[in-house]
Amino acid sequence: MLTHTLNVLLSGIFHAAILFLVAAGLQLVFGVQRIFNLACGSFYALGAYVGVSAVNLLIGAGLPPQLFIGALVLAGLALAAVGPVIERLLRFVYDRDEAFQLLLTFAIVLMLEDIIRIIWGTSPFSTGGLYLIYGGVRVLGVTIPVYNLIVIGASLVIALGMGYMLARTRFGRIIRAAAENREMSEALGVNMRAVYVKVFTLGTVLGTLGGALVIPATAAMSEMGIDLIVEAFAVVVIGGLGSMRGALAGALVVGVLRAIAISTYPEVEMLLIYLIVIAVLVLRPRGLFGGAAA
Amino acid sequence: MTTSRRRFLQGVGAAAIGGGVFGAPGILRAQTKRGVPSDPVKIGVLAIRAGVAAPVGAAGQRGVEWWADRVNRGGGILGRKVELVLEEESSPKDTVERFRKLAIQSKVDVISGGISTAVGLALGPVAEEHQAIWLSWDATTQKGVEETMPRPKWAFRSVDNEVEAVGGAVLTAKYFKGVKTIAGINNDYSYGRDCWDAFLAVLRRYTPDVKPVLDLWPKLGVTDFTSHIAAIQQAKPDLLMTSFWSGDTTIFLKQAAAVGLFKTMKGCFTTGGGVHDSLKKSFTPEGLILGYNSMYFNHVGGSPLLKQFVREYLAKHKEYPPYECDHGYFTVEAYKAAVEKAYQAAGQWPSKDQIVKALEGIEVESLSGRRSYRDDHVMMCNFFQGITTHKNDFDFVTIDPVEVLPTTRIMKPSAGAKLYDWINATFPLKG
Numbered sequence: 001m002l003t004h005t006l007n008v009l010l011s012g013i014f015h016a017a018i019l020f021l022v023a024a025g026l027q028l029v030f031g032v033q034r035i036f037n038l039a040c041g042s043f044y045a046l047g048a049y050v051g052v053s054a055v056n057l058l059i060g061a062g063l064p065p066q067l068f069i070g071a072l073v074l075a076g077l078a079l080a081a082v083g084p085v086i087e088r089l090l091r092f093v094y095d096r097d098e099a100f101q102l103l104l105t106f107a108i109v110l111m112l113e114d115i116i117r118i119i120w121g122t123s124p125f126s127t128g129g130l131y132l133i134y135g136g137v138r139v140l141g142v143t144i145p146v147y148n149l150i151v152i153g154a155s156l157v158i159a160l161g162m163g164y165m166l167a168r169t170r171f172g173r174i175i176r177a178a179a180e181n182r183e184m185s186e187a188l189g190v191n192m193r194a195v196y197v198k199v200f201t202l203g204t205v206l207g208t209l210g211g212a213l214v215i216p217a218t219a220a221m222s223e224m225g226i227d228l229i230v231e232a233f234a235v236v237v238i239g240g241l242g243s244m245r246g247a248l249a250g251a252l253v254v255g256v257l258r259a260i261a262i263s264t265y266p267e268v269e270m271l272l273i274y275l276i277v278i279a280v281l282v283l284r285p286r287g288l289f290g291g292a293a294a
Numbered sequence: 295m296t297t298s299r300r301r302f303l304q305g306v307g308a309a310a311i312g313g314g315v316f317g318a319p320g321i322l323r324a325q326t327k328r329g330v331p332s333d334p335v336k337i338g339v340l341a342i343r344a345g346v347a348a349p350v351g352a353a354g355q356r357g358v359e360w361w362a363d364r365v366n367r368g369g370g371i372l373g374r375k376v377e378l379v380l381e382e383e384s385s386p387k388d389t390v391e392r393f394r395k396l397a398i399q400s401k402v403d404v405i406s407g408g409i410s411t412a413v414g415l416a417l418g419p420v421a422e423e424h425q426a427i428w429l430s431w432d433a434t435t436q437k438g439v440e441e442t443m444p445r446p447k448w449a450f451r452s453v454d455n456e457v458e459a460v461g462g463a464v465l466t467a468k469y470f471k472g473v474k475t476i477a478g479i480n481n482d483y484s485y486g487r488d489c490w491d492a493f494l495a496v497l498r499r500y501t502p503d504v505k506p507v508l509d510l511w512p513k514l515g516v517t518d519f520t521s522h523i524a525a526i527q528q529a530k531p532d533l534l535m536t537s538f539w540s541g542d543t544t545i546f547l548k549q550a551a552a553v554g555l556f557k558t559m560k561g562c563f564t565t566g567g568g569v570h571d572s573l574k575k576s577f578t579p580e581g582l583i584l585g586y587n588s589m590y591f592n593h594v595g596g597s598p599l600l601k602q603f604v605r606e607y608l609a610k611h612k613e614y615p616p617y618e619c620d621h622g623y624f625t626v627e628a629y630k631a632a633v634e635k636a637y638q639a640a641g642q643w644p645s646k647d648q649i650v651k652a653l654e655g656i657e658v659e660s661l662s663g664r665r666s667y668r669d670d671h672v673m674m675c676n677f678f679q680g681i682t683t684h685k686n687d688f689d690f691v692t693i694d695p696v697e698v699l700p701t702t703r704i705m706k707p708s709a710g711a712k713l714y715d716w717i718n719a720t721f722p723l724k725g
Contacts, residue, residue: 004528011520018518113344122348123613124541124569128689130574131548145552148520217552218517218545219572223345228514261519263528266510 002143008259014148016255017155021210022228023164023202023235023247031179031242032199035090038105040207040232041225042112043224046082047211048220049120050075055127055213068130068216069150070127076209083201090200109225116222126219158206159248166244175199179242237277241270249288326373329642334377335633337362337626338396339522340407342383344512346540350409350568351383353432357622357661358406360603371630385415393417397418397426401519404649406625408433411455411485415442421449425631427653428647429522429625430673439488444710448646450628450653450671452621454705456492458715459537461677461699462564463496464723465583469681470533470560473497475507477531479522479546480509481538489537489564495714498723507531512542516626519546519575523555531559534653539565547685564679570692572613575684578691582682589620589662590678592692600661614688620661624675628667631658662673663676671710674701693721 025040054075055068086108093100134146166172177185178195186192211220235254239246254273263271280287326332326591329443339358342351362376370376379400380621381392389408396402404427408414414433421428429450435443443449466473476497480486490509492626497504503704508529510522519542526534534555538546543566548555556579566573590596591604591614607615632652636644644652657666663673680693703723706716 003717004524007524007527011524014520015518117344117348122343122352124349124544124572126544126572128549128574129548129551132552132577136552136554145549147552214518217520217549218549219541221346221517221541222348223515224517224518227517260525261446262510262521263525264521266508266525270513 004074004263007142008147008263009145009256010142012256012259013152013252014255014259015137016251017152019228019231019235019255020155020159020212020248020251021159021206021213023239023251024159024244025206025210026232026236027239027242027244027247028140028162028175028206030201030236031244032175033090033094033196035094035101035105037090037200037203038102038229039086039108039112040203041227041229043082043204043207043225044107044211044228045116045220045222045225046078046112047079047208048215048218049211050079050117050126050208051212051215052125052127052220053120055130055216065133067131068127068260072212072215073209075263076212077205077207079212080201080205081090082208083204084197086204087197087200091196094196111228112146113222113225120220120222122222124219124221127216131216147216148255151217153250154213155210158209159244171198182217203289231273234273234277238280238287240290243287246287246289253288308415312452321496325639329640330372330374330469330637331643332374334375335404336377336379336394336400336402337629338379338381338402338405338407339622340381340383340389340392340396340405342409344382344384346542347409349616350432350540353616353618354622355380356607356615358626360606360619361623361626365630371633374643379665383409383413383617386410387705389413389630390416390420391421393426393428394424397424403427403646404429404629406622406628406629407431407446411436414451418443418449418451422446424448424481426644427568427650429629429653431621431625431647436488438712439713440485441709444670444708445707446671450625450667451673451709453588453673453675453701454713456488457701457705458492458564458587458677458679459489459535460496460704460717461679461697462495462535462562462585463500463582463705464699464721465679465697466493466497466533466535466560466562467500467722468708469583470562471558473501473504473532475505475529475531476495476533477508477510477526477529478506478535479512479519479526479538480511480536481514481542483514486511486537487616490535492713492717493535493537493562493564495717496721500719502616507556514540514542515547516542517669519549522546523550524696525555526555527553527557533560535562535564536566537564539549539568541572547573548577556582567693568616568618570616571688571690573682573690575691577687578682580682580691584677584682584693585677585679586693587617587677588665589615589617589660590696591615592686592691593662593678593696595696597659597663599659603661617662620665620675621673624658624660624665624673627658628653628656628665668708672709674705676700676706676721677704 029037051072054071058071136143136145235250239250261272321339341355406429408430409432418435430452432452480490561582564585636648636652680696682691683694686692
């Protein structure tokens with residue numbers, strides 16, 4: 001029983017780790033720029049594809065395959081370059097109705113999906129068996145793939161890093177100020193345009209890094225971003241829109257609930273998650289951590 | 295928005311194909327036969343381009359394109375050049391529109407394509423309404439396991455949906471004796487559900503006390519199965535059955551390998567051969583049942599035609615062809631043979647009615663061997679399933695031994711027959 005509980009819990013946390021990174025990007029951008037960026041799912045897909053290409057380059061160059069994590073992290077970070085370009089596009093809709101913003105980010109989702117298909121084709125694209133290279137550890141009779149632990153650890157480090165950055169650094173204070181009151185921050189001399197570019201780029205990197213990190217354990221498919229956005233919705237509603245802590249809590253709730261549902265009543269996996277979403281919307285509309293900006 | 299972006303892609307695709315057909319050097323100037331018009335035969339092609347089934351759509355289309363190039367090089371059909379008109383298969387509603395466009399606006403002679411069952415159910419009646427010959431690749435007009443159009447005039451359907459599950463159960467009984475408990479993980483829609491039910495029904499004919507201990511229904515496109523695998527480990531079945539056919543097969547096998555799932559149980563992947571070259575040896579174990587429906591690229595006993603196809607496909611697309619290629623290839627090859635057969639009787643290019651008559655019962659050489667259309671317009675072919683092995687020159691698994699399962703043995707004998715009555719009367723198979 002203990003073995004099974006641990007197994008289910010770990011599988012849920014693994015899922016939550018990936019969800020968190022995408023949802024964190026979503027939250028950061030919403031908190032500061034007030035744009036609900038659907039394209040965060042596409043950044044995740046982009047990270048996955050570029051990650052596989054980077055790993056293939058690494059192997060092609062004859063470097064030891066154990067270094068593949070380095071290639072993945074570099075790929076995720078390098079995709080920061082996409083952030084400013086898309087932020088430039090979003091600048092046209094900052095002051096417009098939310099519907100326009102949603103439409104524009106959804107257009108970006110569809111365009112990136114086609115671009116992915118043109119560059120990488122339609123077949124599932126993966127790093128082969130690299131996932132298994134670090135082997136597994138046995139804890140209480142459960143085999144845990146070491147790579148899953150690495151992903152969970154990386155997600156945790158990023159969460160802590162984000163928390164530190166927001167709470168303790170000058171840039172974090174500026175972000176929180178900008179989220180709280182844009183006009184006042186500008187009046188006090190904050191260059192909002194620069195803050196927006198930086199924040200959006202950071203949000204982008206959270207997504208691309210998430211995609212790059214998860215890819216050894218799965219395979220890249222052009223529509224993988226869209227599926228994740230739907231789950232990220234649930235995370236954001238449960239955790240509270242715009243809150244970083246909410247992203248972490250929401251991801252954990254969704255990931256672990258999903259795992260429990262699958263191992264007990266697999267038929268109700270979706271039902272259960274959205275039941276919680278509705279309950280939160282009715283009982284606590286701002287989410288578990290809503291209200292506190294960023 | 296979606297439509298316009300896809301139209302754009304279609305344009306690109308059509309231009310590419312058009313270029314291939316018209317621009318290929320060495321095409322003989324068509325010499326049409328007596329009573330045969332000189333303009334090209336137009337073949338409408340419906341292929342999925344987006345989503346998890348996009349690779350399947352691409353494979354079917356490539357099979358048709360390879361056929362068209364070959365036929366054009368050989369002088370066309372009765373001297374008429376072949377021209378492909380490409381359209382996208384997507385949702386049933388949009389695909390019906392495109393089907394109508396092909397039939398009415400592009401005035402194609404025949405429409406080849408259709409993979410999704412939902413699309414097939416929608417296209418069947420539309421083909422009848424427009425009197426358009428429709429040769430489906432993989433789509434049936436079954437609702438659940440029952441046929442909705444037992445006697446269509448213009449629609450020619452694929453094999454029944456659950457054939458590969460029937461074949462998988464037969465091989466499970468043969469190779470994995472002693473299996474008492476089974477778990478299933480299948481996609482949450484009619485194909486997945488029908489395959490699981492049919493698999494269980496057939497296996498029970500061999501092992502009456504076999505017990506299902508878990509059935510999981512992830513939706514199509516899931517990329518994280520760690521929680522599902524945890525549930526399977528808990529259920530500890532003797533065998534895991536799945537009808538996964540797309541990238542989820544690859545992902546599942548990888549995540550299963552990370553926890554050594556198949557060290558403790560057998561596995562039957564009835565349809566996983568659809569993504570065969572992504573099933574790398576590093577995470578796909580030997581000893582699983584794996585199905586390559588209706589064409590197996592590495593079949594030692596395969597025809598010279600198959601070998602030529604595999605060689606040229608590899609050179610052009612840098613990968614080994616999946617089975618859907620032959621669904622595409624067969625439909626158009628059957629059309630060609632039917633036109634030629636009907637021409638013998640008519641003395642001129644046959645009418646659509648005459649072509650349909652000729653298609654009924656036609657048998658041609660396809661990439662996977664002899665393939666035919668039954669009189670009730672259902673495709674008949676061979677299914678290839680076997681046990682995964684690492685003993686080959688590829689970095690992915692193949693099967694050895696290869697079991698060739700003809701639809702005469704593993705598919706109900708007529709569109710109108712009741713599946714479970716037939717299963718109960720037929721299995722266990724003799725001999």
